[in-house]
Amino acid sequence: MQRSSRDSANVPKRLAEWLAGHLPHGAEPTITLHTGIAANGMSSETLVLDASWTEKGERRGGEFVARVAPAAEDVPVFPSYRLQDQFDAMRLAGERSDVPVPTVHWMEPTGAVLGTPFFLMDRVEGAVPPDVLPYNFGDNWLFDAAAEQQRRLQDGTVAAIAGLHAIADAPSTFGFLEADADGDSPLRRNLARTRAWYDYAAADGGRSPLIERGLAWLEANVPAGTDTVLCWGDARIGNVLYRDFEPVGVLDWEMAAVGPREMDLAWLVFAHRVFETIAGALGLPGMPDFLREDDVRSTYAELTGVEVGDLGWYQLYDAVQWGIVFLRTGARQVRFGEIEAPDDVESLMHHRPLFEQLIDAAGG
Numbered sequence: 001m002q003r004s005s006r007d008s009a010n011v012p013k014r015l016a017e018w019l020a021g022h023l024p025h026g027a028e029p030t031i032t033l034h035t036g037i038a039a040n041g042m043s044s045e046t047l048v049l050d051a052s053w054t055e056k057g058e059r060r061g062g063e064f065v066a067r068v069a070p071a072a073e074d075v076p077v078f079p080s081y082r083l084q085d086q087f088d089a090m091r092l093a094g095e096r097s098d099v100p101v102p103t104v105h106w107m108e109p110t111g112a113v114l115g116t117p118f119f120l121m122d123r124v125e126g127a128v129p130p131d132v133l134p135y136n137f138g139d140n141w142l143f144d145a146a147a148e149q150q151r152r153l154q155d156g157t158v159a160a161i162a163g164l165h166a167i168a169d170a171p172s173t174f175g176f177l178e179a180d181a182d183g184d185s186p187l188r189r190n191l192a193r194t195r196a197w198y199d200y201a202a203a204d205g206g207r208s209p210l211i212e213r214g215l216a217w218l219e220a221n222v223p224a225g226t227d228t229v230l231c232w233g234d235a236r237i238g239n240v241l242y243r244d245f246e247p248v249g250v251l252d253w254e255m256a257a258v259g260p261r262e263m264d265l266a267w268l269v270f271a272h273r274v275f276e277t278i279a280g281a282l283g284l285p286g287m288p289d290f291l292r293e294d295d296v297r298s299t300y301a302e303l304t305g306v307e308v309g310d311l312g313w314y315q316l317y318d319a320v321q322w323g324i325v326f327l328r329t330g331a332r333q334v335r336f337g338e339i340e341a342p343d344d345v346e347s348l349m350h351h352r353p354l355f356e357q358l359i360d361a362a363g364g
Contacts, residue, residue, distance in 0.1 A: 126241030217364030
């Protein structure tokens with residue numbers, strides 16, 4: 001899926017000129033731009049690059065990744081990319097926990113260099129469970145792994161989420177992530193922000209009765225308040241780099257928020273359920289014993305001492321959010337000529353059967 005219409009020809013020169021302003025005088029940096037990361041993710045543009053420069057008479061270098069906000073003409077998934085918030089959330093999470101969050105280095109907030117804001121972070125070597133084709137379709141390193149290796153990856157991912165949730169004073173430390181929306185609790189404010197996000201998506205792509213049913217039910221059935229933690233947001237294994245089936249890089253912080261811990265746990269489970277639904281529709285065996293809700297909740301309780309309840313409300317919330325993402329990525333595919341505009345916008349939702357199952361079970 002194409003993410004950007006950016007012409008990369010001048011990117012190395014512009015990055016080098018910008019980086020020179022952040023390095024000692026006479027550094028004379030050079031940039032080698034590699035291909036972007038296209039296997040996973042559907043939102044931000046990711047540039048992979050090497051940099052070298054002179055410091056104290058010696059030539060030095062580093063391997064970096066640039067996270068770049070999309071341009072408005074490229075049909076962004078989100079109304080705002082809050083790059084500074086992502087940068088600060090990653091920096092603080094890395095400083096205040098043992099979770100392997102890549103080190104962030106420099107932020108360019110103005111868009112003057114590449115046309116939109118970006119930041120640079122360390123490049124981490126590791127393997128990512130693929131989205132295209134999904135890992136549970138088979139013929140990849142995770143699907144082919146032994147059951148105990150798959151479980152080590154699962155438990156390590158839950159441990160990383162637990163580590164983020166353990167950061168003290170999350171409401172004050174990460175207050176900048178608070179949803180700027182009406183509501184008497186962080187969860188209600190996050191839900192209100194999702195409602196506004198849907199209205200933004202529907203203005204271009206058309207309205208979805210399924211999403212509107214989901215939002216109406218969610219708004220009428222918000223769970224009672226729980227404690228507030230740092231939520232990674234897009235908490236799924238496709239956003240983690242692994243080595244030897246252990247997390248070494250927790251990536252993609254554009255949905256970071258403060259809210260109930262169930263938000264991250266449900267997202268982890270739901271993302272796998274989406275892929276399982278697609279695999280089942282194609283007659284593939286999938287990975288039915290992987291990332292089951294009961295196992296995730298049990299591991300989380302062992303690690304934290306916190307028993308979370310049923311994740312049903314939160315998984316329907318996830319279904320709504322995934323639906324909005326698919327509306328925007330579908331509109332982007334239309335923009336780049338990859339597909340024709342569909343008569344039924346809900347046909348863009350690859351998780352539609354699961355979404356319908358969840359809302360019917362809830363009585364929405």
